[in-house]
């Protein structure tokens with residue numbers, strides 16, 4: 001015990017350091033609880049004051065205007081005072097933040113978030129629980145596991161399903177495709193598996209099929225998995241932007257003829273631009289016939305699992321081998337909060353690695369639930385608490401109702417927009433997006449329309465009046481509303497469309513005058 005007695009004075013010495021008595025607590029512990037409470041109070045007041053003042057969804061500031069303020073900051077010279085750092089933060093961030101809860105924020109898949117989920121952060125962050133092993137997390141591990149089991153049951157994946165929380169749909173898609181690839185390669189005669197030996201010699205024949213309007217994370221995953229973008233075959237979609245089953249058949253037959261190995265089909269339940277849901281049952285049938293892994297990217301449409309009106313739109317999802325769900329989209333949770341689920345928990349072995357210092361094999365064999373055994377990440381936040389607090393405080397039905405409201409709002413907005421001669425809406429909404437462009441009488445040229453619509457978007461953004469997305473459909477630029485705010489009223493969207501057309505009219509009228517230097521960035 002010589003070691004212990006040597007250590008003891010060091011501990012005493014550290015506890016009696018003067019800075020712990022004379023200075024406000026800097027590290028969180030039981031002595032810092034009052035400072036935590038009062039500091040939180042000041043942060044909450046900042047948010048309150050900022051939001052009470054904010055009229056617009058963004059300030060419209062551009063990078064070159066904000067950048068100089070950052071250049072003046074010396075990170076080696078702290079302000080030594082919370083109020084001073086908050087003042088600084090106000091100028092650098094809060095005054096120009098983009099507010100997703102604002103009715104005129106209609107750009108990307110960002111949702112307003114539930115109050116219990118925010119309060120969960122006030123618990124999870126100070127405790128700083130890391131959920132990778134049981135010995136770091138205890139109940140947090142079981143909370144995450146219970147939510148995974150609950151989600152898998154809602155999907156209908158069966159008794160053997162499992163999964164893990166992820167940082168988002170991108171990571172979930174990567175994880176699912178990595179497992180699908182390794183599972184396919186493991187079954188190849190003469191190949192002992194990717195984990196120890198790397199990819200088999202015929203890896204260049206591996207293919208992933210997905211619709212032409214699926215999320216770019218499929219391509220990204222293919223590249224990260226050593227297969228390259230070229231390993232992704234994009235299947236044409238039909239008029240509703242859903243994967244065309246005839247085209248899928250053709251693509252599969254072409255793979256056969258070319259000696260290619262299609263190992264996964266990614267069906268999207270809620271495409272980013274159109275909200276379209278691929279025909280999952282028909283895709284599942286092809287997967288079963290050919291022994292191909294079916295991954296359903298339900299990052300956007302996953303919230304339908306809770307919908308009382310539209311759950312049936314996800315029919316067939318229960319046949320998936322893996323599913324991506326983004327709680328931080330249609331479950332109204334803060335970023336990050338997502339999951340990757342698999343039908344057969346044994347498949348998770350493809351991403352397991354046992355390290356003596358963290359998650360030894362014997363610990364797993366004894367039944368210790370170390371979540372790191374099934375995650376791409378090691379140290380991982382307790383993101384599950386947000387969803388847990390939401391479900392236990394508000395309930396799942398409330399979330400489903402929010403999504404139903406948003407879907408209804410999109411349909412109403414579609415009908416209202418269709419009544420205008422100067423707005424061309426591409427498709428009826430499948431979930432809650434509307435892809436459209438301002439098209440005044442007499443302007444038919446696609447490049448003129450592109451310039452006009454780009455400028456409308458930039459103008460509204462620059463004035464801080466609205467954040468509208470832009471996308472390209474068949475090479476043509478369009479504006480996009482992504483509606484995820486159940487509190488937004490139809491009148492607010494109608495007024496926004498009127499604002500868009502007013503901006504368009506004045507831009508079109510000024511187009512003969514010398515053109516203004518429009519900025520390329522938006523807020």
Ligand SMILES: Cc1ncc(COP(=O)(O)O)c(C=O)c1O
Nearest residue numbers: 109168169170215270272299300
């Ligand atoms: C269909 C779809 N899949 C995957 C993703 C990626 O999700 P994340 O941004 O959470 O990584 C998105 C993001 O918008 C998406 O729309």
